[in-house]
Amino acid sequence: MKIPNSARLQFELMDDNDAPLLFELDQDPVVMRFINGGRAATMDEIKNATLPRMRAYTNPAQGWGLWKVTTLASQLDNPSCFIGWILVRPMGFFSDTPALHDIEIGWRFKQMTWGKGYATEAAKAVLQMLAQQAEVSHVSAIVDPANLSSIGVMEKLGMQFFKRDSYPSPDGPEEMLCYQIAV
Numbered sequence: 001m002k003i004p005n006s007a008r009l010q011f012e013l014m015d016d017n018d019a020p021l022l023f024e025l026d027q028d029p030v031v032m033r034f035i036n037g038g039r040a041a042t043m044d045e046i047k048n049a050t051l052p053r054m055r056a057y058t059n060p061a062q063g064w065g066l067w068k069v070t071t072l073a074s075q076l077d078n079p080s081c082f083i084g085w086i087l088v089r090p091m092g093f094f095s096d097t098p099a100l101h102d103i104e105i106g107w108r109f110k111q112m113t114w115g116k117g118y119a120t121e122a123a124k125a126v127l128q129m130l131a132q133q134a135e136v137s138h139v140s141a142i143v144d145p146a147n148l149s150s151i152g153v154m155e156k157l158g159m160q161f162f163k164r165d166s167y168p169s170p171d172g173p174e175e176m177l178c179y180q181i182a183v
Contacts, residue, residue: 013066
């Protein structure tokens with residue numbers, strides 16, 4: 001399964017060779033604010049935590065993985081510029097009961113792209129791809145309640161607040177909001 005190009009963006013599944021891009025993105029404390037309180041990731045964390053987790057849920061046939069988002073040549077000042085990623089995997093993938101019919105999406109984009117509609121455009125492309133899969137009935141996203149920008153993206157996608165729940169984190173359970181849309 002592939003995500004087709006959108007009006008301004010192209011998509012490619014990430015792999016271990018993309019470690020420098022993941023590292024670069026995670027160096028901005030503002031980007032990381034709602035992920036881990038603004039702490040920059042180390043290259044060791046990328047190589048020993050992020051990449052193994054990514055490999056565990058990557059399934060090209062299903063469209064699962066971290067999708068590298070780059071601009072098309074006509075966008076920004078730098079053609080084919082890496083601007084962030086879109087996550088696609090079953091909800092609860094790392095639990096004993098992953099929901100294969102309910103696909104989680106998430107995103108992380110460079111601060112220079114915020115407010116330009118790239119996250120919404122990329123997520124819409126993912127939703128279109130997932131809507132073609134008969135076994136997928138819902139798409140969900142989790143968000144820190146204070147992350148109003150991501151909540152805004154979810155609402156632009158037509159997602160509705162579904163529930164408030166606790167999700168595991170390195171510092172203990174965190175309360176998050178879950179938004180969902182039927183596809």
